[in-house]
Amino acid sequence: MRIVTQHMSRCWRIEPGARDAQSLVVGIKVQMNRDGSVRAVKITDSSRMAADAFYRSAAENARRAILSCQPFPLPIKRYEVWQEMRFTFNPSEMFGG
């Protein structure tokens, strides 16, 4: 879904100096409303959230990116396709990895 990735690239702030920044891959489940706003957002790896301060920081940052990016410009006709999304934030490409 290129429209979503393009939209998100303007909202996702990356912290390149964090320790092992390229390995901080974050999964987030999102439930969407029809108007493109976010109904619910959940960071999937809650155990790593509790155990790893770097991961928590990266995950909360990714969540902020989703929340600050709404509403998403998505076609209402295909709502059933995008009403539940699973985002994977992977910064490794931005570090040339």
Add this chain to the structure above:
Amino acid sequence: MNNSATSFVSAVALVLAVALGSGVPARAELNVDITQGFVEPLPVAITDFYAETLEESKTGKDLAGVISADLERSGLFRPIDHGAFIQDAASLRKGPRFSDWRLINAQALIQGSVEMQPDGRLRVNFRLWDVFAEQQMTGLAYFTTPSNWRRVAHIVADVIYKRLTGEDGYFDTRLVYVAESGPQNRRVKRLGIMDQDGENHRFLTAGNELVLTPRFSPTTQEITYLSYIGEIPRVYLFNLNTGQQEVLGDFPGMTFAPRFSPDGNKVIMSLADNGNSDIFTMDLRTRGVKRLTNHPAIDTSPSYSPDGRRIAFNSDRGGSQQLYVMDSDGGNVRRVSFNQGRYATPVWSPRGDLVAFTRMSNGEFYIGVMRPDGSGERMLTKGFLVEGPTWAPNGRVLSYFRQTPADSRGRVTSKVYTIDLTGFNERELTTPIDASDPAWSPLIP
């Protein structure tokens, strides 16, 4: 019998239905990979800390000012101008109106209050909010003497930095450095010390004797440095709490390039006799000396890894001055720098992932970093003369000094700088006079 078999089957069916239905939607989720973002400081709103009286209000404003300056100088945060704020400090006490803060794109909100206690102490508390998730991220209260407000501000800034980045802070720290004055041929060099933001500056030595290469203990408020007895350099210890100075050991030759071990119990340094220098450690309690290298080449500038198991140093044993890493017992020596030029003063990051160094190539100096195995080498800054890298205790920021070539009147200026390990956000650290050879303290206990 038949009945119970039926109920068992239906129980299994029910479990299956629950498993299928629990949180798993009937339709497939849309998977979206996000691989592109941008690098920019995080916009944060830091409100003046609320207070009832005029005097407390001034402290509240000063606290917010120092916290804001700390976060801004790190290069990771962009404090939003107060003029843009919609919600005022008084109504903020009842809770943030998140939509007001989202409107000015504040990603995080910091509020606090200041209150003088009947016993004369100051109570400072603060809260950090995630504006978009509408959640409190952390909140703490501190009691302190009113004159200590600046330190509390640094401690609060460290808590905010850690909560937002995952990394320990480094604002409640100091730097010791060599303060320089006078003409080049009669330079007076004494030890100076200041907070990491340049405040609370003072001199530690009078300037009668030349001082060089101060290094902080990673565990105590002690400094080791080099000074001269006559023409001979000696390694000294300086206790910041007592002001006491002492010579470390009595050796026939020169001792130089001292640095503490990560546990603060040893000093590792070079000892030179008859023109050959090798690396030794001295146990600070027993004063026992141990030789680690024994090579006709010049081995110097040793620096421990934070786990104390390895040591980086430089040596010309391969023909030119390069960086080497060995085990802490002196074994398993391997070269790690291979690019053009000469390499010096390796400094192991407190985070353990990088070694900073000075490199001289094609008539220019560079401050760079590489992984301890020599891979991933990159230069952070360069100049006519840049030298003496030192890490902030979180291993995220480096300080070093930069000297200009002599001007038409033969004057040289030397200044201390800081830079983020990504190579961005290079800043001068203002000192009252010329400055060289900074050394960053651990977090103040």
